[in-house]
Amino acid sequence: MDIKKLLALLVASSTLAACQTNDTDTDSGEDDLEDTEEIGEVDDTDEDIDTQEEEAELDDDPSEAVVSEEDLQPVSDEELDSAEPIDDLSQYEEFNEQNVFNPEQYDAYLVTDNGGNRVIIFVEDSEQVFKSIFVKEDNRLKVIDLTENELLINDPI
Numbered sequence: 001m002d003i004k005k006l007l008a009l010l011v012a013s014s015t016l017a018a019c020q021t022n023d024t025d026t027d028s029g030e031d032d033l034e035d036t037e038e039i040g041e042v043d044d045t046d047e048d049i050d051t052q053e054e055e056a057e058l059d060d061d062p063s064e065a066v067v068s069e070e071d072l073q074p075v076s077d078e079e080l081d082s083a084e085p086i087d088d089l090s091q092y093e094e095f096n097e098q099n100v101f102n103p104e105q106y107d108a109y110l111v112t113d114n115g116g117n118r119v120i121i122f123v124e125d126s127e128q129v130f131k132s133i134f135v136k137e138d139n140r141l142k143v144i145d146l147t148e149n150e151l152l153i154n155d156p157i
Contacts, residue, residue: 067142067151074128074146075111075121083109083121092120094134094141097157101130101143 075083086108089095095103106122106129113119116137122130133142143153 067144067154071131071133071142072144072149072151074131075119079111080109080121080123080128083111086110086120092118092134094118094132094157098141098143098153100152103130103132106130 086092089103089108101122103122106124109121109123111119111121116135118132118134118136120132120134121128122132128146131144131146133144134140135142138156140156141153142151144150145152
């Protein structure tokens, strides 16, 4: 029974000792300022770490790929005039994976097809209606509704 009391006393005293503050400081307060600055530095580091973690999460999420303002805009008239008309869309596998619009209902023009991207514009009554951007490196299809200036698809296929 005495061992239990002794053990309880030991636990209580160590808890109180750990919670004790040093109120007998007679400094001019410079230490407190330094402590505050150190805490501020730690908080900045924590914020940096949180920001880096959030950015890493965004990088890991493929549906969050960046879409620029340029992507949301129709191509210029010069680009459309120099674009190659597409008669057979079956050679472009990216359209088999989407169900947002029927590409066969529109006149299609290949604007760009380089090592990185393939841009196709879909036209109806001489108005650009849809724009597809196939990012080859990521195997990602972006479909933009140009009449509503809205991103419809931004997914890997």
